[in-house]
Amino acid sequence: MTTNELTPKDKQELREKEQTREGRYYVPDVDIYENDQALWLRADMPGVDQQHVEVELENNVVTLLGQVSLQEYDGLSPLYTEYNVGHYQRRFTVGDVGRFDGEHIEARMTNGVLELKIPKARKALPRRIAVSAS
Amino acid sequence: MALISFSSNFEPLDRLLDLQRELDRFLRHPMGFELGPSAAGVYPPVNVFASQDGIVVRAEIPGIEAEGVHIEIEPRRLTISGERPSDRNEGGSYHRRERQFGRFSRTIQLPADLDAGKATAGSRNGVLTVRVPKLEAAKPRHIKIATA
Numbered sequence A: 001m002t003t004n005e006l007t008p009k010d011k012q013e014l015r016e017k018e019q020t021r022e023g024r025y026y027v028p029d030v031d032i033y034e035n036d037q038a039l040w041l042r043a044d045m046p047g048v049d050q051q052h053v054e055v056e057l058e059n060n061v062v063t064l065l066g067q068v069s070l071q072e073y074d075g076l077s078p079l080y081t082e083y084n085v086g087h088y089q090r091r092f093t094v095g096d097v098g099r100f101d102g103e104h105i106e107a108r109m110t111n112g113v114l115e116l117k118i119p120k121a122r123k124a125l126p127r128r129i130a131v132s133a134s
Numbered sequence B: 001m002a003l004i005s006f007s008s009n010f011e012p013l014d015r016l017l018d019l020q021r022e023l024d025r026f027l028r029h030p031m032g033f034e035l036g037p038s039a040a041g042v043y044p045p046v047n048v049f050a051s052q053d054g055i056v057v058r059a060e061i062p063g064i065e066a067e068g069v070h071i072e073i074e075p076r077r078l079t080i081s082g083e084r085p086s087d088r089n090e091g092g093s094y095h096r097r098e099r100q101f102g103r104f105s106r107t108i109q110l111p112a113d114l115d116a117g118k119a120t121a122g123s124r125n126g127v128l129t130v131r132v133p134k135l136e137a138a139k140p141r142h143i144k145i146a147t148a
Helices: B010-027
Strands: A025-027 A030-034 A038-044 A053-058 A061-066 A077-081 A087-093 A106-110 A113-119 B046-051 B054-060 B069-074 B077-084 B093-097 B102-109 B120-124 B127-133
Touching: A030 A087, A038 A061, A038 A087, A053 A106, A053 A113, A061 A113, A077 B010, B046 B102, B054 B077, B069 B120, B069 B127, B077 B127
Parallel strands: A025 A087
Antiparallel strands: A030 A038, A030 B093, A038 A113, A053 A061, A061 A087, A077 B046, A106 A113, B046 B054, B054 B127, B069 B077, B077 B102, B120 B127
């Protein structure tokens, strides 16, 4: 698996609806994984630090928002460019939201990757019932 | 450059938008910079900027630790290579798989007036930055006008 060659992908600009904030928004690449404990979401948002990422679960919609810092570009003038720089935003609808525990979502940023863990609600966790020997 | 700025809060955004415009303008003229052996279409995409004392090469490489990137610089060539290890889990099920993992290597040509020996590199929040200063001899000098 890890011997694949990486290929560049063009960033997709967000065309969801009119943004209330200024600036350009792009759609981050996302993996969504589910096991019996939680729903995991990993999003590539290079340039975004821990302080500038917002995650929200409202009704059944998860919103990811990452703001890039422009101070990194102070005093620089482009000579040659292949990719655009902008903020990131993406929304997902979570089916059957009652299965998840919205109060205990964990989020962390590592090297520009947001990892989100939405644990399953207690009632949705598989339960094992011990059978006692008589 | 904005002529009027209403509050200091607008400033970073203004800068972003200015940058974006510049980027867009240059995207339409991709021949402005000499690219070298591996051109566009090879991971990672790069942006090259001019700074006060040289050039700055940026590349977005999310999910890669600083130790996972190798940077090699020769007098007129910069090579960025490495591997993005997979963070996929076993068991359970994937609803979406859009992120990519694997090896990469990219070489770009550098202008001749740079001092490759003084290059520095850093990685922050998944963005790699390589700075290559100009040769002392290529830096602008102030020349005093002698009065007769």
